Structure formats: structure tokens, C-alpha cells
Amino acid sequence: MIKELSQRLLGPVTIVLLALTIWLGLWVTPPDRIQGNLVRLVYVHPSVAWVALYVSFGTATIASVLYLWRRTRSMAVDRIAHCAMEVSVLFIALTLITGSIWGRPTWGVWWAWDARLTTTAILGVLALGYLALRRANDDPVLRARRSAVFAVLAAINVPIIHFSVDWWKTLHQGATVFTVNGKILIHGSQLWTLLISFVGFTMLFFWLLRSRYRLEVRRELVSSAALNEALATRQREGATK
Amino acid sequence: MSNAEAPLDLTPVAPPKSSSRSRWRSIGVLVVLALAILALLSQGLLHSLNYFETVDQVLAKRASFGTETMRLEGVVKPGTIERTSNGASFVLDGSG
Numbered sequence: 001m002i003k004e005l006s007q008r009l010l011g012p013v014t015i016v017l018l019a020l021t022i023w024l025g026l027w028v029t030p031p032d033r034i035q036g037n038l039v040r041l042v043y044v045h046p047s048v049a050w051v052a053l054y055v056s057f058g059t060a061t062i063a064s065v066l067y068l069w070r071r072t073r074s075m076a077v078d079r080i081a082h083c084a085m086e087v088s089v090l091f092i093a094l095t096l097i098t099g100s101i102w103g104r105p106t107w108g109v110w111w112a113w114d115a116r117l118t119t120t121a122i123l124g125v126l127a128l129g130y131l132a133l134r135r136a137n138d139d140p141v142l143r144a145r146r147s148a149v150f151a152v153l154a155a156i157n158v159p160i161i162h163f164s165v166d167w168w169k170t171l172h173q174g175a176t177v178f179t180v181n182g183k184i185l186i187h188g189s190q191l192w193t194l195l196i197s198f199v200g201f202t203m204l205f206f207w208l209l210r211s212r213y214r215l216e217v218r219r220e221l222v223s224s225a226a227l228n229e230a231l232a233t234r235q236r237e238g239a240t241k
Numbered sequence: 242m243s244n245a246e247a248p249l250d251l252t253p254v255a256p257p258k259s260s261s262r263s264r265w266r267s268i269g270v271l272v273v274l275a276l277a278i279l280a281l282l283s284q285g286l287l288h289s290l291n292y293f294e295t296v297d298q299v300l301a302k303r304a305s306f307g308t309e310t311m312r313l314e315g316v317v318k319p320g321t322i323e324r325t326s327n328g329a330s331f332v333l334d335g336s337g
Contacts, residue, residue, distance in 0.1 A: 112292070113284050113285035114285070114292045115285070115292070117285070118281055118282070118284070118285030119285075121281055121285075122278055122281050122282070125274065125277050125278055125281065126274070126278075129270060129271075129273075129274040129277075132270045132273075132274075133267055133270050133271070136263060136266035136267045136269070136270050137263040137266070137267060138263055139263065142263060143263075146267055168291050168292070169291040169292055169293055169294075169295070169314070170292050171292045171293070
């Protein structure tokens with residue numbers, strides 16, 4: 001009952017949190033001393049980046065590891081990895097787009113080949129590569145195994161992205177919340193709004209993942225039913241000859 | 242004897258070639274992926290791994306820099322910007 005209730009509430013709670021983020025971000029929080037109203041993108045860009053790098057790609061990686069481990073291997077975890085990676089592509093694209101919108105007036109350019117941006121673009125290419133690899137393999141078991149190995153290897157890029165602003169001198173600013181020394185560099189209503197946006201976009205990911213997963217289950221059932229129907233037709237044809 | 246009573250033919254058949262085809266398709270995907278990543282890396286990290294120099298670094302290598310174009314990190318001191326015929330001159334504070 002709790003599971004059903006939480007599944008029913010996932011969508012409405014996500015909408016409420018995102019609406020709260022929009023209200024706080026646009027009307028309640030103050031503009032920045034230097035960036036002015038441009039700073040309001042801080043309530044979108046870091047949150048979608050958090051989901052892209054850690055939540056969605058992380059979910060796909062963990063599900064892939066679970067598939068590769070014999071004890072937890074199942075087509076369900078493979079399905080989770082696949083669906084999570086699809087949603088990850090969406091959030092990586094949103095990260096790059098919102099970052100570009102923010103970069104144009106602050107840096108003067110839509111794009112710069114600095115370490116953070118380049119490695120994030122590579123992550124997007126890797127996520128698309130995962131999906132392409134799945135399409136290249138018809139056998140479900142082979143597809144699951146190869147894509148799981150690929151996802152685990154691709155995840156090496158995530159800590160590189162995270163630490164790129166510390167390892168190299170980058171145009172992209174350093175961490176605001178998850179800093180190396182633990183000091184949080186944003187305060188007051190901006191911090192609360194940022195945290196609400198993190199939770200809201202995280203829940204959005206799980207909402208999208210659940211929807212995509214259910215769609216994938218239905219798609220497999222339909223194709224399985226179609227295959228069974230085709231086999232039955234063939235058997236009937238064989239019996240009448 | 243009708244077809245329903247005929248014995249089942251259980252002779253092993255050769256497996257379809259789908260696994261080798263999918264292996265080549267997978268290799269193709271990985272090759273394209275590797276090329277795309279190499280292209281991104283060559284654009285990004287080889288030229289911009291360290292996106293800028295600091296004032297202290299430039300001062301330490303002042304003799305060897307010459308007229309090289311560079312990206313420099315620092316804060317412009319207020320009131321020091323002077324427009325020149327080919328740009329501007331200003332004082333940059335790199336103490337952070």
C-alpha cells in the first residue's frame with residue numbers, strides 16, 4: 001500500500017517541488033550582486049547537471065553492475081539501466097543547453113573547450129554510444145552484457161567531470177555546494193531554493209524513469225505477444241499441410 | 242501417417258549468423274564512438290586543458306612569453322583601463 005501510494009504521489013510531489021522552485025527562483029530570491037537576474041539559472045543548471053552526472057548516469061551504472069554480478073542478474077535491472085541511460089541523455093543535453101545560455105552573457109561565448117564542458121560533452125557522446133550499442137545487438141542477453149560493461153567503463157568519466165574544475169584551470173567555476181573543503185559558497189534563500197530544485201529535479205528523474213520503465217515493459221509484452229501469435233500462426237499452417 | 246503423428250526432427254542445425262553480425266555492428270559503434278571522443282579531446286583538452294594562466298605564472302615566465310597571445314586570470318584594478326590605438330591597457334591583479 002505504501003509502495004502504491006508513493007508511486008501515485010511521485011508525479012504530484014515532483015510538480016509541486018518544481019513549481020516551488022520556479023516561484024522561489026523567479027520571484028522570491030534576490031538577484032546577484034554581480035550577475036543580477038542571470039543568477040536565477042543557478043536554480044536549474046546545477047540541478048539538471050546533478051541529475052545528469054550522478055543520479056541518472058549513476059542509476060544506469062549501478063544497474064549495469066547489478067546485471068554483471070551473477071547474483072543480481074536479471075532482465076529487470078538491464079531494463080532499468082537502459083531506461084536510466086535514456087533519461088540521462090535528456091538531462092545531459094539540458095545541462096549543456098542551460099550552461100550555454102548562462103555562458104553567453106557571462107563568458108561572452110556559447111561554448112568553450114575547457115575541461116568541464118568538454119568532458120561533459122564526452123559524457124553525452126558516451127550515453128548515446130550506450131544506446132547505439134544496444135541497438136546493434138539483437139540477442140537480449142548479449143545486448144544486456146555488452147551495454148552493462150560499456151556503462152561501467154563510461155562511468156569513469158563522471159569523477160573526471162566532477163574534479164575537472166579542481167585538477168585543471170577551467171573557465172567553468174568551481175563547486176558551489178560540494179566543495180573540496182566542505183564550505184558552502186551560497187547562502188540564505190538562494191541555498192534553500194537550490195536544495196529544493198535539487199530534490200525536485202531528482203524526483204523528476206525518478207518519475208521519468210518509472211514512466212519509461214513501464215513503457216518498456218509494455219513494449220516487450222506487445223512484441224512477445226506478437227511473436228507468440230506469429231509462432232502460433234506458423235504452427236497452424238504447418239499442421240494443416 | 243498424419244503430420245501430427247510424424248516424429249519430431251531433432252537434428253541439430255547450425256546457429257544463425259546473428260551473433261557475429263551483432264559483434265561487427267558493436268565494433269562499428271565503438272569505432273565511431275572512439276573517433277567522436279578523440280575529436281572532442283583534440284579540440285578541448287589539447288588546447289584548453291589549462292584554460293588560462295595566472296598573473297604569477299606569467300610574471301615568472303615573462304622573458305620567454307614575448308608577444309604570445311594568452312588567456313590571463315585576474316581582476317582589473319578600477320580606474321586603470323586606458324584605450325590605446327590597438328586595444329586597451331590595464332592593470333590586472335592576480336592575487337585572488
